[in-house]
Amino acid sequence: MKSSYRHEVIKPDELLEVKLFAFKADSYERIIAPHWHASVEILYCIEGQLRIHTEMNQYLLQEGDLILLNSNVVHATNSPIKNHILVIQLPLKFMQKVTENHYNQEYVFKLNSVKYPIGEELENCLTKLVEEAQDDTTEGRLATKINVYQLILFLLNYHKQPLDDQNRLKSVENQKKLVDIVNYIKGNYQRDLSLTEVAAHFNYSRTYFSKFFKKNMGTNFSDYLSLVRIEHAQNLLINSEWTILDIALSSGFNNVRTFFGAFEKYHQMSPSEFRKKRK
Incomplete structure (x- = not known):
């Protein structure tokens, strides 16, 4: 390999x-x-x-x-x-x-x-x-x-x-929230997970949660969710013989087309090309 x-x-x-x-x-x-x-x-x-x-x-x-x-x-x-x-x-x-x-x-x-x-x-x-x-x-x-x-x-x-006290306390508080949010996403990324659902789970409005997530994570919810799914897909592409369809569905993508689009965005190559290069 x-x-x-x-x-x-x-x-x-x-x-x-x-x-x-x-x-x-x-x-x-x-x-x-x-x-x-x-x-x-x-x-x-x-x-x-x-x-x-x-x-x-x-x-x-x-x-x-x-x-x-x-x-x-x-x-x-x-x-x-x-x-x-x-x-x-x-x-x-x-x-x-x-x-x-x-x-x-x-x-x-x-x-x-x-x-x-x-x-x-x-x-x-x-x-x-x-x-x-x-x-x-x-x-x-x-x-x-x-x-x-x-x-x-x-x-x-x-x-x-x-570092003033206000900024320090705010940073600590935000970090605790992010830990819970990220753990929730990583525990549920394989199903059809939406921004609205995650926001509601943590008792935030959709608009507030979207802004909070992007400000603190440096990327929007959709792109972060795609990255988590792609990381899972990468491991299966390298370490399994699963079909591309099975890997896409297991990683939380609705179909192969969506999987290909997200994967190529971050890797500049298709999942098939990635697998061939890494095997």
Whole structure:
């Protein structure tokens, strides 16, 4: 079975207290649906391009660009061309420890080289992290750990963004709502699920729910539901011998035509072509 992309673990998590890895995407196939996590995530483009969708914004990272995604920020990614991306995930507990509980209470971080140039020191720090990732010796692991802390120091010195109590509480409240909503969608996507039904289930008007979902998830309800269904279909295309019709119906699509249209929108190829390429 041929994969269009691969993950390579660069450093063991337990030695660094953070998760540090790289991925390479060799085609359009690498699409990550909107999601979030407690960890702070830094995406650094070593080669190629990576498109980031976050809330109402979209950014295209090119070679040398990076973006920081704060804790619980909803985001999605896709790879327009072949790329090599370094991912640094800083667990929330770790960030609270090293910032003495100030992160996500008094401030978050603002770092996006697509909008604002970064300093030479930070560029050098990231370059070292990429280089040292290939060194699996004790010295290499220690050097990586030092540079991770140096990176955090840069964030503290130059990239803090004050966070007022009202915005923090609103963010936490919205996140709790989104968890319930997303879990409901993922538990019911295989049937004929509508925006009106989900809104009613959570006691929202259709109009309010539509605006709330798009503002917080960075995509509309219909597109998100399609992505969830496509992710399910991808697994069946790769790991089963089911017919295209059976996969479409199992994934929640009403017919093959709708399935093909949604699939080609995100993969620029038909489900049949995708299966042939991945087998």
